[in-house]
Amino acid sequence: MALRRRGLLSTAEADSILAIDPHEYTPHPHGVAMRFVADVHLHSRYAMATSRDLNPENLHRWSALKGVDLVGTGDFTHPEWLRELKQKLEPAEEGLFRLRQKWRRPIEAELPASCQRQVRFILSVEICSIYTKYGRTRKVHNIVLLPSFDRVTALKKRLAAIGNLKSDGRPILGLDSRDLLEICLDICPEVILIPAHIWTPHFSALGARSGFDSLEECFEDLLPHILAVETGLSSHPPMNRRLSALDRFSLVSNSDAHSPRKLGREATCFDTELSYTAIRNALAANDPRRLTGTIEFFPEEGKYHHDGHRKCGVRQTPRETLKASGLCPECGRQLTVGVLHRIEMLADRPEKKATTRGRRFECLIPLADLISSAIGVGPTSKKVQGICADLIRQLGPELEILRSVKVAKIKSADQPVVAEAVRRMRRGEVRIEPGYDGEFGTVDVFTEAERLAFRDALK
Secondary structure, three states, X not given: OEOOOOOOOOHHHHHXXXXXXXXXXXXXXXXXXXXXXXXXXXXXXXXXXXXXXXXXXXXXXXXXXXXXXXXXXOOOOOHHHHHHHHHHEEEOOOOOEEEOHHXXXXXXXXXXXXXXXXXXXXXXXXXXEEEEEOOXXXXXXXXXXXXXXXXXXXXXXXXXXXXXOOOOOOOEEOOOXXXXXXXXXXXOOOOEEEEOOOOOOOOOOOOOOOOOOOHHHHHHHHHHHOOEEEOOOOOXXXXXXXXXXXXXXXXXXXXXXXXXXXXXXXXXXXXXXXXXXXXXXXXXXXXXXXXXXXXXXXXXXXOOOEEXXXXXXXXXXXXXXXXXXXXXXXXXOEOEOOHHHXXXXXXXXXXXXXXXXXXXXXXXXXXXXXXXXXXXXXXXXHHHHHHHHHHHXXXXXXXXXXXXXXXXXXXXXXXXXXXXXXXXXXXXXXXXXXXXXXXXXXXXXXXHHHHHHHHHHHO
């Protein structure tokens, strides 16, 4: 599936692009104003299937390298992780924290000058609720943010009486989402509870497999205390605005990172003072002057965008799924209904009338993936990682390179092909094979023939 399809380039055409006046390159059409970037949904090394590198020091380091100003702690209900957070974090602005100098100083000494910045932490956790409601099993993930360790300790005590908090950094509790919210409000009336990746098929408030058809069904009388919902990797704001029932909520995005390198792949931009109360007020007001927008994946790249059956390698559009009565054409089993299909099922607005109501968003490709597409080498290869580190050293944090650094500067950093890749990404000139049933989509900005043409032009 192509967002915009490009013809193949000849070597002469590649020469002309490499020689183009960089000032002619246009900025991203959905550019987001911001004072700070927040990524509050992520995990520690105590969560299942996460990197051993997830500790407070690396969260600080990679937030600075990525250009994230406010990062969630993740997993604050896990006893060992909470002990480490209390040891290594100290109060900063109201309701926020920073890495203590003992651990911060060595990290800052290693960071390139271009990435020196203040990094703040907010106390966060994702809780998995599995329970029966209205005759069906429900599986819902919710993000909880709190302003102090005292409130965290009080919530941890209440939840420990319900389920095991030691077995996984993301605790699994037989607790109704509405009742979880009630407990959180009892502990802290200013709690921020955000339904996580609300469209994901298996674990979300509106997911096709185990969610609800409305947030009212999920949270009942306490719905007014929900200020925001998280779009998830497989959707972006225009898709969510097709459902008028979501108009009342702020839309936020986060990385849901399971390793430090994944920080900032999605994030939320604020133009407020840096404090817990200011962030909460911006969410409550749903004000585009304060919550200025989001940084997104191209939603097709998310691993649940299309319908499909991973085991059989079957990927389908909603129309194809309906035609097949929801069954896999290879094995006859039920297909996993993806985010695009689920939104289509519940939407009460056509695509053309789904406005983002003045709030902007940007669809980006992680820098390593973009470089990989540009040079035709894997994103974890030494060559790609070396180019990535060199660009960050010269030009600043990753998000700034992707969002706002002039293409001329990227080109002058001896990376003309990467500069062209950034230009194309900002214009949405990418090709994506959509993700499905737990498989990430594959995104490309160049064909192999185009890469060869650029290579010849640069000889």
